[in-house]
Each structure stands twice: as C-alpha cells, then as structure tokens.
Amino acid sequence: MTRPSTPVRCDVWWAPPTLARPGLLAVLDDGERRRHARYRIPADRDRYAVAHALARIVCANAAGCAPQDVAFTLHCPRCAAEGENRKEPHGKPVPAGPALGLEMSISHSGDRVAVAVTSGVPVGVDVEFVREDRDIDGLLDYALTEAERADLAAAGPEHRTAGFYTYWARKEALLKATGEGLSGGLASISVTAPAAPADVLAWDSPAAPPHVRLADLAAGADYRAALAALTAAPLDVRVHDAAPLLTAVTH
Numbered sequence: 723m724t725r726p727s728t729p730v731r732c733d734v735w736w737a738p739p740t741l742a743r744p745g746l747l748a749v750l751d752d753g754e755r756r757r758h759a760r761y762r763i764p765a766d767r768d769r770y771a772v773a774h775a776l777a778r779i780v781c782a783n784a785a786g787c788a789p790q791d792v793a794f795t796l797h798c799p800r801c802a803a804e805g806e807n808r809k810e811p812h813g814k815p816v817p818a819g820p821a822l823g824l825e826m827s828i829s830h831s832g833d834r835v836a837v838a839v840t841s842g843v844p845v846g847v848d849v850e851f852v853r854e855d856r857d858i859d860g861l862l863d864y865a866l867t868e869a870e871r872a873d874l875a876a877a878g879p880e881h882r883t884a885g886f887y888t889y890w891a892r893k894e895a896l897l898k899a900t901g902e903g904l905s906g907g908l909a910s911i912s913v914t915a916p917a918a919p920a921d922v923l924a925w926d927s928p929a930a931p932p933h934v935r936l937a938d939l940a941a942g943a944d945y946r947a948a949l950a951a952l953t954a955a956p957l958d959v960r961v962h963d964a965a966p967l968l969t970a971v972t973h
C-alpha cells in the first residue's frame with residue numbers, strides 16, 4: 723500500500739500544573755470554571771485549569787482569535803452511533819467557533835499536562851504517571867492482549883510496571899484519537915512491545931480507523947506518554963514547553 727508522504731504536523735505542548743493561578747480562569751468559559759470549582763483535590767483543580775487554559779491558548783494562536791473565543795464541543799461517537807442523547811455533554815473535546823477545523827487532545831497525570839493540536843487530523847495524547855505502588859495485576863486482562871501479557875512477563879520484573887504504562891498510554895492515545903475513550907476497549911488493540919518503536923499491530927473493533935500513526939513521547943523517567951493521529955501520513959511531531967504561553971496570560 724502506498725502512503726501519502728507529506729507529514730502531518732502535530733504540536734504537543736507540555737506544562738506543569740504548578741503554573742496554575744487565578745488569572746488562567748479568565749480564559750476559560752463558564753462551564754469550565756464551574757467544573758474547575760467542583761474539583762475538591764487542589765492538584766486535580768490545577769491540572770484542569772492548566773490543561774484547559776493551554777488548550778484554549780494554543781487553539782487560539784492557531785486560529786488567530788482570542789482564547790476566550792475558542793469553543794469546545796464534546797463528541798461521544800458511541801452515543802452518536804446509538805442515537806443516545808445524554809443530558810450531560812461528554813466525550814472528546816472538538817474545537818469549534820473560530821477554531822473549527824483544528825483537532826485537539828488533552829491529558830494530565832501527576833506533574834504533567836499535555837495538549838496536542840493538529841489541523842484537521844484527529845489526534846489523541848495520553849500521559850501516565852508510572853506508579854510503582856499500584857497493583858497492576860488486576861488491570862492486565864483488561865488492558866493487554868494475551869501476547870502482550872506474555873511479552874510483559876518475559877521482559878522481567880524490573881520492566882513490568884513501566885512496560886505496562888507504555889502499553890496503556892499508547893492504547894489510550896489511540897482511543898482518545900477516535901473519541902471512544904476507554905469504552906473502546908484497550909484489549910481490542912494490539913501494539914508493539916514497550917522496548918520497540920510504537921506501532922499498531924492489530925485493532926479488533928468495528929470502530930477501528932483505516933489509518934493510524936502512533937508515537938511515544940518523552941515525558942520524564944516516571945512517566946509514559948504517547949501520541950496517536952488518524953492518518954496514513956507520517957507525523958511531524960513538534961514538542962514545546964508551554965510555560966511561556968501560560969505565564970504570558972495577565973489578568
């Protein structure tokens with residue numbers, strides 16, 4: 723099969739949640755401010771504020787508008803296919819208003835916030851804090867195929883937890899790109915072993931996209947992160963530090 727060779731540009735912005743401050747709330751919309759206020763744990767609140775302010779700023783810069791003018795509509799392909807109209811909007815945030823045509827994904831975990839943006843190509847980003855204390859035994863069947871479980875066992879105990887999160891981040895990035903989220907089934911996707919370059923080997927679902935690109939992202943020793951885009955073209959991934967964008971917000 724011939725693949726188009728023009729790379730798809732994908733910008734990934736990283737920020738620590740410590741950059742959260744009240745001024746960022748001014749760029750959020752009312753719904754986001756309400757949701758921000760509902761978080762009881764300060765760390766969750768800060769990750770949310772940084773992620774949503776950053777998503778607005780990068781979409782606004784790409785669209786040539788103010789961050790406050792960016793709109794996000796939430797899209798759940800599962801409910802759309804089943805004709806369900808749940809009261810509370812949920813699912814993948816899709817840029818709208820002046821930012822219509824952009825695609826965006828948000829992820830936050832521990833001390834990391836990531837926002838990925840492309841023009842017109844559905845994208846998913848996922849970052850996972852490698853929690854050595856978390857019991858992953860109960861998640862193995864849920865997240866991995868039989869072959870992946872065998873590969874993880876063969877890699878040795880010292881690589882087990884980080885390897886598991888590599889699988890998880892890759893698969894969740896894919897499911898965030900399609901918008902299905904975890905309900906799409908992590909174990910329906912088969913990806914390469916953690917030490918190998920990220921790629922999709924099989925995707926056993928009627929919702930599997932015809933083309934997909936997958937890449938690992940460097941997020942620091944205690945994190946695993948991945949980026950997925952629904953395209954046949956190679957990815958041109960540009961990674962940025964978002965601190966200057968966030969500290970420039972003066973309200």
Ligand SMILES: CC(C)(COP(=O)(O)OP(=O)(O)OC[C@H]1O[C@@H](n2cnc3c(N)ncnc32)[C@H](O)[C@@H]1OP(=O)(O)O)[C@@H](O)C(=O)NCCC(=O)NCCS
Pocket residue numbers: 770773797798800801812813814815827828829830831847848849894897898899900901902903904905
């Ligand atoms: C939503 C979900 C992908 C979040 O994953 P997570 O590892 O807990 O969190 P992350 O930080 O990586 O990602 C969270 C972000 O993903 C985005 N998101 C939410 N749903 C999404 C979806 N279906 N597809 C893509 N992105 C989604 C949101 O922007 C969210 O950030 P926000 O809450 O600050 O706005 C995951 O919890 C999930 O799939 N849950 C089940 C969803 C489900 O059941 N959907 C069917 C409903 S009918």
Ligand SMILES: [Zn+2]
Pocket residue numbers: 798799800801802812813
């Ligand atoms: Zn739904």
